[in-house]
Amino acid sequence: MATTIKELAKLANVSIATVSRALNDDKKVKASTKMLIQKLATETNYNPNLLARSFVTKKSNIIGLVMPDIFGEFFMEIIRGVDEVCYNNGYYTMVTSSHSNRSIVEAIVDYLGKGIVGGLILMTPLLEDDVRETLEKSKIPLVVISGKTSAKKWDSISIDNFGGAYSVVEYLIKKGHKKIAHITGPLKNNDSIQREAGYKQALKDYGIPLEKSWIIGGDFSINSGQSACEKLMTSNNRPEVIFASNDMMAIGCYVAARNLKLKIPVDFGVAGFDDIFVSQFLNPRLTSVHVPIFELGTNAAQILINKMNKKSDKVQTIKISTELVIGSSC
Amino acid sequence: MATTIKELAKLANVSIATVSRALNDDKKVKASTKMLIQKLATETNYNPNLLARSFVTKKSNIIGLVMPDIFGEFFMEIIRGVDEVCYNNGYYTMVTSSHSNRSIVEAIVDYLGKGIVGGLILMTPLLEDDVRETLEKSKIPLVVISGKTSAKKWDSISIDNFGGAYSVVEYLIKKGHKKIAHITGPLKNNDSIQREAGYKQALKDYGIPLEKSWIIGGDFSINSGQSACEKLMTSNNRPEVIFASNDMMAIGCYVAARNLKLKIPVDFGVAGFDDIFVSQFLNPRLTSVHVPIFELGTNAAQILINKMNKKSDKVQTIKISTELVIGSSC
């Protein structure tokens, strides 16, 4: 049986109130009694029952992390970032995903309603209306990791998708390419939308007309990248280089190249986005846009914890900048 | 303010006890009142306060998942597996790692002592004595994911490291190789130890003498794989093929090959273990041992939940079998 505050009180010959205060380092407690109690606490291996504490204070030091999926390197790094900061601040990390069969909303409601989490980090590619509504009702501190810095109502963190995409395309243009194709991500995904916008803007700024047949819709999966690439490279108007909206689809292009017996970068070039771990071991090394995902996680957690501690109450909007990583794939 | 059981009681004109019973589907409650209360509950958006419930029942439906690190595909898949089962059973997943600066023991004690988790999944490459001691004290249901099926005191799940390693080496031998080197994992890691044992046993069974200089110590990192490979391939007694204890180190061999201007599989062959996601996109595709990591996670969670529900109380020991994946790297 775990030691309770009552037993400590008996041992120290004081009331439970004093024990509670001593353990919470209340200034009102005499130094000597405080010392005594703290000594007893360590001796008896006392551990405060967090459930009881959270229950009475109505605050929880559990942070809920809701993601669209729990898969792959991207989400892993987010979790790692969040956990790192949580741990350093005495918080706990609870994760869940929408599990494909339920909506993000259900996942949030589940976390929020049961009084179990004291703060929420929501990662979502798109803030749809039902999600917004749900979030507005909640009184719990909240940080959104999103593809776009649009959510002015909540603290949010996002990647500079536009800038990153712009920089790859600009790089390609400066290398002399004019025939640049683009494989997009899912339609309703802000990351994807922003990247496509960056692509278009770069072309426009350098006076290169947009070739509509060179923009193919993908869904961030390897397969979609592969089929998009095959479509592009078997047409009679082939581009010189393909900018895929993420690395996974760029990998799909590698697969397509192998199938079509084409050589990268000789026959056509490929560039991606995310610079995931795999990319540096592809042959040739993939040119991509590096995203500091871990920092995305740490930042989100830090902001949230500050809010939970009432150390900050103004709404922050952080944009994480990206970095072009030049490989030999284009 | 969230609806409480009290308000429901007032609305339904019954006592809180009846409400509690109705919501928990107690047989003692008249069907009609049960219906009424459940109707009111949905109408008012009632959500039981899990903190209060856990507090009084001394049970928590939060499962703690403690891992040595939160990094890479392996741990991600574990988390995904655990979360999947937890979600389907109304449990919550809380993750943490030892954060390199604290020991596994501290991580466990932290989780166990505060009454916050109702069950624990511990993933550790080695069950050291201090960990064993700590676990023995705990009354909380527990499942260990380990490199070796040794922990007879607790339910445990492990990968068939020995069998997997044996099968690769056997495959290599049957392809006609006799000069087979091995890069091991960390010394105090059961996965690594078992894999090395499998390697040695296969050689022995096929009457191939062990060449000690062909066993190089690594630490599961890319770098260690690279330097081990360089050491092997620049010696004057070069092996024909290298069996790395995990895929990461096998990737290191690819890097080394590029540096040394050697061709895989022409100049030397490489095989790995784990069959991580990257491996299928390496050029040439890596021959490896596939480990169903996701299932490792789901199994662990399922066993744990069964125990928490008292549906099972005998100690189980599950060994997850592996599968040889033949690429063109050797």
Place this chain on the structure above:
DNA sequence: TATTTGAATGTAAACGTTTTCATTGCGTTG
């Protein structure tokens, strides 16, 4: 000396739920 102050500590309520132990009322049995 009588009163005030304030530091240190104690008392007890409160949080939302489960659960043990009554209590009620009604139908069945002797």
Place this chain on the structure above:
DNA sequence: CAACGCAATGAAAACGTTTACATTCAAATA
């Protein structure tokens, strides 16, 4: 008709902690 049993419900304690409010006691002030 009395006694009993049983189904349905209620009353209240309990869980461990925090905290508003009360109390004590000694030192400082009038």
